Amino acid sequence: MLTCFAPDLTPTQPTYQLSEEESKHAVRVLRLGAGAPVLLVDGRGTLAQATIAEANPKRCVVQLQNRQLVPRRPFYLHVALGPTKNLDRLEWLVEKAVEVGIERLSFVRCARSERRELKLERLEKIAVSALKQSGQAWLPQLDELVDYDKLLPTLDPATTFIAHLDAGERLPLAQIIGAAPRACVLIGPEGDFSPAEIAVALGLGVRPVTLGSSRLRTETAALAAVFTAQVVVEQKTSPSC
Known part of the structure; x- marks a missing residue:
């Protein structure tokens, strides 16, 4: 499954627009279409499962589903x-x-x-x-x-x-x-x-x-x-x- 970086992901938003770079990679390079599953990571511990709702190579929109907060390691x-x-x-x-x-x-x-x-x-x-x-x-x-x-x-x-x-x-x-x-x-x-x-x-x-x-x-x-x-x-x- 493709992992995309979503640095400004919020805890409650139902959809998220990928950056142009991530959108191009998902839609134009990997040729992912509507309904394809992706994983979002914000770099602050959040992993979110999502599916592509709008497969636009410049502004791909995904529908957010399950979110998981990964704790920091103990060191x-x-x-x-x-x-x-x-x-x-x-x-x-x-x-x-x-x-x-x-x-x-x-x-x-x-x-x-x-x-x-x-x-x-x-x-x-x-x-x-x-x-x-x-x-x-x-x-x-x-x-x-x-x-x-x-x-x-x-x-x-x-x-x-x-x-x-x-x-x-x-x-x-x-x-x-x-x-x-x-x-x-x-x-x-x-x-x-x-x-x-x-x-x-x-x-x-x-x-x-x-x-x-x-x-x-x-x-x-x-x-x-x-x-x-x-x-x-x-x-x-x-x-x-």
């Missing part, structure tokens, strides 16, 4: 990373992170960042596409690129972890994530965090972690954190043996 993951210079790799990360499950993704301008500017429009579209493809109900928050020293004071040190490559004692993220119902994982840019940036984070009480013995690319490290959190979610929600 809130926030990943903040220095965006990669190669946009393809960053787009890949956004797609896969949404598919696996993440609540917030922030982009941080660090001392060694090669990418100093970032436009979110393309990444937001990729996030929506991944949301529909994976059957997720909650669209994660994507934040504008911000300086590291401005983001850090807004985070709770007790639930924030920094993954860096400098020498020193670091616990595996898998061992300590999940002690609280939320976590923020800081991932450095391709040149890693600078010693000064690491020192500032540690001075605030942020704990250093490792994501494994391999030296990971920025986007791979971020996705490893997402998978680690997903394991925590599965362990919390799976029935005890």
Whole structure:
């Protein structure tokens, strides 16, 4: 069944007009006609079953039927990373992170960042596409690129972890994530965090972690954190043996 993004869906409206982009895909590309079933998702937890009432390729109208509110998962993951210079790799990360499950993704301008500017429009579209493809109900928050020293004071040190490559004692993220119902994982840019940036984070009480013995690319490290959190979610929600 086709899933369509309906960001302004309200709880009681009987019909909904799809965006021109969604209308074109449903009617012109997939050739769906009146009576065809579709699924609407608003990115805020609502899934709604519907059928096409007016198969117009520019303004397709659907008749709403059953609605379901999907609760948020019991763990809130926030990943903040220095965006990669190669946009393809960053787009890949956004797609896969949404598919696996993440609540917030922030982009941080660090001392060694090669990418100093970032436009979110393309990444937001990729996030929506991944949301529909994976059957997720909650669209994660994507934040504008911000300086590291401005983001850090807004985070709770007790639930924030920094993954860096400098020498020193670091616990595996898998061992300590999940002690609280939320976590923020800081991932450095391709040149890693600078010693000064690491020192500032540690001075605030942020704990250093490792994501494994391999030296990971920025986007791979971020996705490893997402998978680690997903394991925590599965362990919390799976029935005890």
